[in-house]
Amino acid sequence: MMTIVGGARATDDAAVTALKQRHRAMWALGDYPALAAEVVGALGPVLVDAVGVRPGERVLDVAAGTGNAAVPAALAGGRVVASDLTPELLDAGRRAAEARGIVLDWREADAEALPFAAGAFDVVTSCIGVMFAPRHAVAAAELLRVCRAGGRVGLIAWTPTGFIGRLFATMKPYLPAPPPGVQPPPLWGDEAHVRGLLGAGVEDVRVERRSLTVDAFGTPEAFRDYFASRYGPTIAAYRAVADDPDRTAALDADLVALARDAARSGPGGAPVLDWEYLLVTGRRTAPGAS
Numbered sequence: 001m002m003t004i005v006g007g008a009r010a011t012d013d014a015a016v017t018a019l020k021q022r023h024r025a026m027w028a029l030g031d032y033p034a035l036a037a038e039v040v041g042a043l044g045p046v047l048v049d050a051v052g053v054r055p056g057e058r059v060l061d062v063a064a065g066t067g068n069a070a071v072p073a074a075l076a077g078g079r080v081v082a083s084d085l086t087p088e089l090l091d092a093g094r095r096a097a098e099a100r101g102i103v104l105d106w107r108e109a110d111a112e113a114l115p116f117a118a119g120a121f122d123v124v125t126s127c128i129g130v131m132f133a134p135r136h137a138v139a140a141a142e143l144l145r146v147c148r149a150g151g152r153v154g155l156i157a158w159t160p161t162g163f164i165g166r167l168f169a170t171m172k173p174y175l176p177a178p179p180p181g182v183q184p185p186p187l188w189g190d191e192a193h194v195r196g197l198l199g200a201g202v203e204d205v206r207v208e209r210r211s212l213t214v215d216a217f218g219t220p221e222a223f224r225d226y227f228a229s230r231y232g233p234t235i236a237a238y239r240a241v242a243d244d245p246d247r248t249a250a251l252d253a254d255l256v257a258l259a260r261d262a263a264r265s266g267p268g269g270a271p272v273l274d275w276e277y278l279l280v281t282g283r284r285t286a287p288g289a290s
């Protein structure tokens, strides 16, 4: 495992460090590689298209997981580093990419302390990824630091009021409270919040609300069971109440109620979920401007 270096790491307090260790283990639970391939795989190409990766450009995908955005960026001709906190996901991504003959550099790294030089990349992306780093301002500053002046930044984040934002709100009462100063992930999908994070460090900012259409779950229970067995944060919520059958039953019911409430009727009456996200792109200003 490579050593993680960077200024922010040194200032982590013990609680934030411990939280990141739990996050690292949490994202390795279940089967996120399957979920990335079966449910959210369309988002990576959307982000790569929006940010416009050109052949030969140096691209960093932060919190890349198995390479949902990093792989299409490489297919577009980028020289791509896929970085993530969770080595198990990087390993799965590396194996899948190698099987397809796609070359990327897979690097273990905390989004709050990226082990790259200032201005090292032409394009910096994060697809439903950096939003999960605990300290938003620290992570945003790192994204901007490693992007050269005139380079592009592209982000996709679930919105607070969209389906996955509501999923996190639903799971929150079942999970231990985070340490003080840690902000909820879907805030990255709030336009004012993300504009504030990027500040003067990015110009020509474009923000768009879009939805991922999800028709993979035939019933609300199928959604619940899929997430309870594959999605690390949901598995963590179930583990937190594992000793309490009533709380477990309540979580079961809340997840089913969420999926039932959010579903619309699709072709042939099959249930469809629209998972709203924010797509943000912009051009990095000269560092002195931020």
Ligand SMILES: C[S@@+](CC[C@H](N)C(=O)[O-])C[C@H]1O[C@@H](n2cnc3c(N)ncnc32)[C@H](O)[C@@H]1O
Residues within 6 Å of the ligand: 020, 023, 024, 027, 036, 040, 043, 044, 062, 063, 064, 065, 066, 067, 068, 069, 083, 084, 085, 086, 089, 109, 110, 111, 112, 126, 127, 128, 129, 130, 132, 133, 134
């Ligand atoms: C929902 S997954 C998204 C993965 C991928 N970008 C995708 O679109 O499928 C969230 C990712 O954030 C990563 N992550 C969480 N906290 C992180 C941190 N502090 N630094 C870097 N990656 C982090 C997790 O390991 C996980 O791969």
